[in-house]
Amino acid sequence: MASDTPSLAPARGVRSAPLSPGGDDGRRSQLIAFAVMVAFFALAPLAIYPVFLMKLMCFALFACAFNLLIGFGGLLSFGHAMFLGTAGYAAAHAAKVWGFTPELAILFATACSALLGWITGLVAIRRQGIYFAMITLALAQMLFFFYVQAPFTGGEDGIQAVPRGRLFGLVDLNSAAAMYPLVLVIFLAGFLLIWRVVTSPFGRVLKAIRENEPRALSLGYDTDRYKLLAYVLSAALSGLAGGTKALVFQLASLTDVYWTMSGEVVLMTLLGGLGTLFGPVVGAAIIITMQNYLAQIGAWVTVVQGAIFVVCVLAFRRGVVGEIGHWLKKPL
C-alpha cells in the first residue's frame, strides 16, 4: 500500500520551467518582479486604504512562509493557523499585559511560534504526505480547543484594544503613516529571508528531499533534521506575520487559530502558484481583496473559496504566477 510514499513535489509534472534561481536569466526576471512588488507596496497607500494593505502584507508573508514548506519542502501543513493565531495571542498579551514595546512584542510572538513549531514539528514529521497534513490539522485543532478554554485568550472575545505602542519607545505607531512602513519592512525582510533560504544550499537539499527523500537520505543528508528546520522556519515566519497582524488590528482572536484559516492559507498559495517565489503574495492579494468585496454575501464566500480550490486543482495547478512564469519561460 502506498500509504507513506515520499512527499512528492506538489507541482510534479505540472511545473514548467525548472526552478533555477541560480541562473542569470531567472535571477533577472525575479529581481524585476521584486522591484515591481516593492514599488507597488511603497506607492499603493496613496490610492488604497492603508489598513487593507497592511492586512494584505501580513497574509502575504503568512502565505510565503507556508509556501516555504509545501512549495520547497513538499510538506502540506493543514494546521498553519496555529502559528498565526499563537503569535497573535503572544504579541497581544505581551503588548497589552506586560507592556512590551511593539518590536519586542513581535519578536516574542515570533519566538513563541518558532517554539510551537519545534514541538509540533517533532511530532508531525514522523509521518509524511497525507498523514502529515492530517496530523498538523489535528494538532492545530487541539490548540484551538486549548485557546477556547485558556484564561489569557479571552475566549470568544479575544484580546481586544491591543496598544500599538511606540516603536523602540520613540515612534508612536497609532497613525497609519508610522505603522505602514514598519509592516512593509517586516514583510520585505521576511520575503527576502525566504528568497535567500530557497536559493541557499539548505534550500537545495529541501528540494532534493521533496523530489526523492530516500535518495537524499542515501546521500547522507539527515532529512528529518532538514524537514524540522524548514518547519520551524516556516512556523517562525508565520508567527512574524501573526504578531504583526495582531498589532495592526489591535486584536487577537480565535478566528486566526481556526481550521478555516489553515485552509485559507493553502488556498492563497495554491491560487498564486505552489513553489513560486511571488505566487503566495499574488494569491493572498486576490483572496483578501475577494473577501473584502464579498463580505456582504456571507456564507457564499466559503462556496466561492471551495470553487476556487476545485478549479485550481482540476485545471489550474500552476497557479497565477506559475502560469505567467510558464508563459514567459522564466521562474518567478
Place this chain on the structure above:
Amino acid sequence: MEIFGIPTQALFGQLLIGLINGSFYALLSLGLAVIFGLLNIINFTHGAQYMLGAFCAYLLLNKLGVNYWWALLITPIAVGASGIVIERLMLRQLYKLDHLYGLLLTFGLALIIEGLFRNEFGSSGQPYPIPSQLSGGRNLGFMFLPNYRAWVIVASAIVCLGTWYIIERTKLGAYLRAGTENPQLVQAFGINVPRMITLTYGFGVGLAALAGVMAAPIYQVSPQMGSSMIIVVFAVVVIGGMGSILGSILTGFGLGLIEGLTKVFYPEASSTVIFVIMVIILMIKPAGLFGTQK
C-alpha cells in the same frame, strides 16, 4: 452507588455517550480507510457527506414525509450516488498526480457543500425526531438506556462487522484487497479496476451518509456537524493507522469510550483528549496502532 466518587448514573451515562460517538468515529474512519486503500485519497469531503446524510433524512421527512427507516435505506444510496458522480467527474483526473491534490480537491468540495447548506438553512441546528418504534428506553438497574441509542450502537457495530466480513472474507473483498496491493496486476486478470474504484468511493461515501442518518436524531442536523467531526476522525485514523479494517473499527469505538471517560473525570480535556492520544501514539508507534510503516 458510586465508583471513584462518581455516581454510576453519570459514569455510565457518559460511557454511553462515548460509545455513541465511538460508533460514528468507527463508521466514518472505516469509510475513510476503505476509500484510502483503493484510491490513495484522503476524502476530506467525508464530513460534508456525513452532514449530507443527516440533511437528506431531514428533508425526506419534512418535505416528502418519508420516515426514518426508509431514509436509512434511501439516503446512503442517494449520497453514495452523488459520490460516484464526484469520483467520475473529478477525482478520476487526479490519480496520476500527487495524492495531496486529492486532499485539496475534496477539501474544496467540503467547503462548497457546507457553504451551500449554511446559506439555505443557517447555522442553527434542526431537530429530527426519534422514530416512534425506538422512543423511550429501559432501566437497566445501574442506568437508564434510551432505546434509540442502543439501536445506534448495535446497528453501527453490525454495519462495521459486515463491512469487515465483505472485505476480509468474500471474493469481492479479495478483489478489493488485491486492487489495493497492485491495481495493474488485478486489471491484467480482467477485473474492471476503474469501476471497482468508483463503486468503492460510492460505498465509503454511503457509509458516511448512513452515519449521518443515524446521527440526525441524536445531534441536531446542522451544516457544521461534519467539519467538527471530520477533524477528530482524522486523528482517529492517524491513531489506528489505515492498514487494517478491524483496527479502524476498534480504534473508533475505543477512542469514543476514552473520550466519554475523560468527560467524567476531567471534563476540561474532553475536547482535546483524542488529539493528545494521537501525539503519544505518534511518539511511540508512528505508523499507528494497527498500521504498517513503509
